[in-house]
Amino acid sequence: MAQGLKVLNAVLPQDVKLETKEYDLGAQRWHRTGDTLPDAELEALRNHDAILLGAIGDPSVPSGVLERGLLLKLRFAFDHFINLRPSKLFPNTATPLAGRPDIDFVVVREGTEGPYTGNGGSLRTGTPAEVATEVSVNTAYGVERVVRDAFERAAARPRKKLTLVHKNNVLVYAGHLWKNTFDRVAAEYPQVSTDYLHVDAATIFFVTQPERFDVIVTDNLFGDILTDLAAAVTGGIGLAASGNINPTGAFPSMFEPVHGSAPDIAGQGKADPTATILSVALLLRHLGYDTEAARIEDAVSADLAERDGVTRTTDEIGDALAVRVAS
Amino acid sequence: MAQGLKVLNAVLPQDVKLETKEYDLGAQRWHRTGDTLPDAELEALRNHDAILLGAIGDPSVPSGVLERGLLLKLRFAFDHFINLRPSKLFPNTATPLAGRPDIDFVVVREGTEGPYTGNGGSLRTGTPAEVATEVSVNTAYGVERVVRDAFERAAARPRKKLTLVHKNNVLVYAGHLWKNTFDRVAAEYPQVSTDYLHVDAATIFFVTQPERFDVIVTDNLFGDILTDLAAAVTGGIGLAASGNINPTGAFPSMFEPVHGSAPDIAGQGKADPTATILSVALLLRHLGYDTEAARIEDAVSADLAERDGVTRTTDEIGDALAVRVAS
Numbered sequence: 313m314a315q316g317l318k319v320l321n322a323v324l325p326q327d328v329k330l331e332t333k334e335y336d337l338g339a340q341r342w343h344r345t346g347d348t349l350p351d352a353e354l355e356a357l358r359n360h361d362a363i364l365l366g367a368i369g370d371p372s373v374p375s376g377v378l379e380r381g382l383l384l385k386l387r388f389a390f391d392h393f394i395n396l397r398p399s400k401l402f403p404n405t406a407t408p409l410a411g412r413p414d415i416d417f418v419v420v421r422e423g424t425e426g427p428y429t430g431n432g433g434s435l436r437t438g439t440p441a442e443v444a445t446e447v448s449v450n451t452a453y454g455v456e457r458v459v460r461d462a463f464e465r466a467a468a469r470p471r472k473k474l475t476l477v478h479k480n481n482v483l484v485y486a487g488h489l490w491k492n493t494f495d496r497v498a499a500e501y502p503q504v505s506t507d508y509l510h511v512d513a514a515t516i517f518f519v520t521q522p523e524r525f526d527v528i529v530t531d532n533l534f535g536d537i538l539t540d541l542a543a544a545v546t547g548g549i550g551l552a553a554s555g556n557i558n559p560t561g562a563f564p565s566m567f568e569p570v571h572g573s574a575p576d577i578a579g580q581g582k583a584d585p586t587a588t589i590l591s592v593a594l595l596l597r598h599l600g601y602d603t604e605a606a607r608i609e610d611a612v613s614a615d616l617a618e619r620d621g622v623t624r625t626t627d628e629i630g631d632a633l634a635v636r637v638a639s
Numbered sequence: 640m641a642q643g644l645k646v647l648n649a650v651l652p653q654d655v656k657l658e659t660k661e662y663d664l665g666a667q668r669w670h671r672t673g674d675t676l677p678d679a680e681l682e683a684l685r686n687h688d689a690i691l692l693g694a695i696g697d698p699s700v701p702s703g704v705l706e707r708g709l710l711l712k713l714r715f716a717f718d719h720f721i722n723l724r725p726s727k728l729f730p731n732t733a734t735p736l737a738g739r740p741d742i743d744f745v746v747v748r749e750g751t752e753g754p755y756t757g758n759g760g761s762l763r764t765g766t767p768a769e770v771a772t773e774v775s776v777n778t779a780y781g782v783e784r785v786v787r788d789a790f791e792r793a794a795a796r797p798r799k800k801l802t803l804v805h806k807n808n809v810l811v812y813a814g815h816l817w818k819n820t821f822d823r824v825a826a827e828y829p830q831v832s833t834d835y836l837h838v839d840a841a842t843i844f845f846v847t848q849p850e851r852f853d854v855i856v857t858d859n860l861f862g863d864i865l866t867d868l869a870a871a872v873t874g875g876i877g878l879a880a881s882g883n884i885n886p887t888g889a890f891p892s893m894f895e896p897v898h899g900s901a902p903d904i905a906g907q908g909k910a911d912p913t914a915t916i917l918s919v920a921l922l923l924r925h926l927g928y929d930t931e932a933a934r935i936e937d938a939v940s941a942d943l944a945e946r947d948g949v950t951r952t953t954d955e956i957g958d959a960l961a962v963r964v965a966s
């Protein structure tokens with residue numbers, strides 16, 4: 313986070329006055345107080361232009377507490393229906409794929425519906441007769457807005473290609489809603505070429521032919537899975553940035569690395585801050601600072617292209633990028 | 640299918656009399672009659688020792704019709720709660736992964752629950768107020784039996800390692816049931832080492848460190864996604880076999896390639912029959928013909944190790960393997 317703010321400060325024009333406020337949320341706070349995100353802080357966050365979220369999560373906190381109580385609470389409270397996750401194979405990064413395919417696509421993951429709504433429950437919990445359910449909720453309202461956003465993004469890119477990923481041969485109700493909405497909106501974008509893939513088949517193409525993808529639109533859970541895989545094939549989640557976006561501007565959008573918090577190496581100066589720094593670029597682009605966003609992305613590219621294999625500390629990477637974006 | 644039967648006939652000892660009966664199911668049948676799997680045929684199938692299922696699916700049939708009406712109908716009617724999918728990197732096969740890791744794991748996918756039950760529905764279908772749901776159903780009964788099976792399989796393998804894959808930080812109800820069941824059963828298998836991965840993280844390890852896996856147990860949908868990815872990293876779904884198994888013997892188990900039917904190349908002699916032939920090996924092992932199953936798997940290994948890059952027809956591959964298993 314410190315490196316992200318360092319680069320943000322370095323890239324902004326002199327006349328832009330940046331005001332930042334830090335909120336102490338996450339595992340340590342929960343251990344100290346039992347709170348994850350009290351209403352007062354949620355309300356306070358609402359008044360910011362944007363949120364930069366540090367990676368959260370810690371094995372010492374029961375699974376689900378911080379995820380549902382903090383991260384998902386923010387995504388749902390601020391109606392972040394676009395979860396934007398670009399995937400690009402930067403120069404010199406070690407992809408596990410042979411032959412270094414040319415990867416440059418973006419996943420538009422729905423962020424407020426699907427199996428993430430918390431619907432479901434458990435009956436006779438802990439007994440041999442337990443039944444536990446999870447309900448994926450999909451609305452025409454929710455699907456149409458993310459599909460439209462994805463078409464807009466595809467139309468603005470050189471290749472103008474949009475792929476819908478779902479599993480409509482099994483999840484027939486949600487699948488029909490997604491596919492019908494997609495096909496209907498597609499008629500308004502004749503310049504965008506489209507196709508459809510089942511999520512299982514999509515994972516195959518992610519490793520055998522990732523260059524086939526330009527923009528992908530998909531549901532919350534499939535997007536979660538595919539973007540980790542995408543991060544892996546583009547050289548690891550140390551580089552994967554994401555935006556939780558409400559394009560209407562009604563709420564602040566939130567930017568975060570795709571990766572978790574790695575508490576085992578906290579404070580050792582080993583963590584790669586690049587994903588956070590690239591998240592700052594997404595934040596800037598969202599707020600209209602396109603030139604500054606591009607400067608950060610170009611700096612990361614150039615920095616990786618020129619790196620000599622020497623391992624650098626968290627600080628050194630942040631410093632190097634801050635110098636590049638400032639000059 | 641013809642090659643699968645050819646190899647099956649070739650590998651069986653002289654004194655084993657094989658009776659086969661062919662059922663005409665799938666896309667062509669549906670076009671002709673509108674039927675997918677009438678009750679009379681389902682009843683007739685019940686009396687066999689095992690079922691070898693040809694790859695189904697055809698873009699001319701609406702999505703979901705054959706999947707729900709035929710494939711899933713069989714899996715559910717015959718209570719195939721173990722969907723067994725071995726992944727092995729055979730010699731000379733082209734993995735998309737750099738460095739050719741040593742891959743040899745098996746996914747034990749739950750086959751009768753999760754988001755595959757057909758629970759869910761759509762309200763105000765086709766209107767801007769539509770709500771479509773999909774319900775993942777998980778029972779202690781269903782989870783425990785597949786988890787136990789996976790521990791048994793892990794205990795029988797040299798590395799004795801079992802990984803649970805789920806998404807219990809978001810799907811908390813189902814996730815707790817899976818995790819608690821897993822931990823409880825683990826106490827009975829002190830010789831098996833265990834770990835847990837979220838499904839998104841699992842996809843990362845599938846491409847960066849697939850050699851870390853031995854046996855994986857997971858739910859129906861995660862298993863579907865992971866096994867296509869596994870097939871991709873081990874050289875493609877042309878080699879991926881699977882078994883839909885009811886280990887109690889109450890119903891016939893069913894064996895099928897993981898891949899679809901490729902109707903675009905039907906009859907051209909281009910399809911690779913290896914996944915079907917390896918499914919025959921799984922069928923034989925299930926029926927107690929371990930030696931014969933191993934002969935088929937060894938034949939595939941040897942055949943791939945010695946192949947010279949010349950493209951062979953479907954028939955030629957079947958013939959080559961039939962000769963190998965017979966000698």
Ligand SMILES: CC(C)[C@H](C(=O)O)[C@@H](O)C(=O)O
Nearest residue numbers: 379383384536570808809839
């Ligand atoms: C931490 C978890 C709740 C989260 C998700 O599943 O969305 C993460 O995996 C992500 O991709 O942002």
Ligand SMILES: CC(C)[C@H](C(=O)O)[C@@H](O)C(=O)O
Nearest residue numbers: 481482512706707710863897
């Ligand atoms: C065809 C489809 C219904 C099926 C599934 O989702 O189980 C297939 O993808 C598989 O993996 O066997």
